[in-house]
Amino acid sequence: MSIIEKAVNALSKGGGNTGADAVRGDLAGRDRSSSSTVERASGEAGSVSRTPDGESRHSAPADHGGYERTSSVSSNYVKLNFEDLRDIGILTPSVPRSAIAEEYRTIKRPLLMNIAGDDAVPPIKHGNLIMVTSALEGDGKTFTSISLAISIAMEQDKTVLFVDADTAKAEAGRILGIPSDTPGLIDVLEDNDIALSDVILHTNIEKLRILPAGDLHTHANELLASDRMRQLMIEMSERHPDRVIVFDSPPLLLTTEASVLASFMGQIVFVVSADMTPQHAVTQAIEHIGEDKMVGMVLNRARRRSNPYYYTYGEVYGYGRDRQYEYDLHGESG
Template sequence: MMPYDDLPPHSEPVLVGPDAQFGEINLARLQQLGMVTHMGGRTGVAEDFRLIKRPLLRTARGQDGPSLRHGNLIVVTSALPGEGKTYCAINLAMSMAMERDTTVLLVDADVARPSVLNVLGLPPRAGLMDVLLDDDLDLSDVILKTNVPALSILPAGRSNRHATELLASRSMCRLLDDIAERYPDRIVIFDSPPLLITTEASVLATQMGQVVMVVEAGRTTHGAVKESLRLIESCRHVNLICNKSAGTSAGSDYYSYFE
């Protein structure tokens, strides 16, 4: 699997004309890369993510117990770079976007090394950081509609050396409340930085209803997993995806899921 997390960051994003709020995802390219698309059929990866999304959706909708605050906000992270968190975040978002009566917002919150737009074949755009830095910029100004009807994207936006403070700010809390509550049928997937590389990841995770941590089979050490879990021990709903594991139920070489 291509280590999308290791792709170089984009240059400074800008808003350009009326097309700035629409993104044409290169679905054919994603299909060639073995990723989930609505036109890809019942592939092994698609089946894996059907299994992975189900308990997350149940929790988000309060079907397994009391309603969870920000239960529809799901952050995907990892201990270290290169474990496949961006790959999993995009596949999870694409799979959830196939659900009926559900819309999905995919947020590139890896503000130091954003790669979601690059993987999807889209140019740099203004996004999350720009909204936090500019009081006159509204969330609706930077969310991209896409050629996947139920999927929208919030890019990372321009980088900022005070990203940790911005993600921990009151403005971010208000923004998350707005994202979580504006559309009751919306699931929001955040592609987060790795937990052991930046402080942004743990700050972001503590504000989410659900956490998905990607662990690369045969590479991520027990110590790294344990330390990562310690950083997010205040999070109530933490799930693990064992990525690139052999012999899963779908017959692929990708995923196992643990709650």
């Protein structure tokens, strides 16, 4: 049985963990009795809607109250509101020593190793194209993709392009405070006169750029499967060797766009919500991913173990269905 199959099977055994017990560590300075960072974030996230004046508003649950997102967008620049992002559990560079920052250091490390390669294992082809996806809605893939992008942007030698590729919902853009009418990916695919550089947004995180979803289009699937998209992927991957491109993708079982995007990727981070995502949905979704892809599984909202030296996540990496290895992830993801 493959490592990924074992991880999928573990989802049905309860306890919210993958059963991978090899990795232990000291959670110094961390409140082990509280709910996980990402569990809290997911519970507080609520929904993001557009107000009549065009501003994004985060609709938080009762007891927290709503607040208006204050990210500012001008020309090709967006100033991210770190306080807003931190309030809903997303990693920000303003608190580099937080628990969630440590967790994403662990998530990103094997991804970056796959990009660089070493003497024993060559780098993965287009390994700097990383898609974050899930089987269904609500598993935490958008929170995971944003935090992962910010975490990689905090590296000394990497720049990051975050792509809101869930073009139907553009949830990442709403969370980041980017107006829905901001040109982006779909506009580049639809109009050959629009260059990628025309729509990329710089941010107040020095090494982070954002490519918004762009115009909502009825033929988004055809555009994402087009030769123009393939050329764009090659350009993204090869033009800047130090750049990592993180895609927030639609759920694999809800749209055909996700499968199309997966065909371009070098690595895929697959987010599963513990005790929530059905095992059959995970198995079915993985079948939508090509055999040649490096797939990492992140178990989200896992319950804490009674032993404080165990971390609350499991992550499994497999190269296709043949070459596989297992890795335990320390922490939570959203």
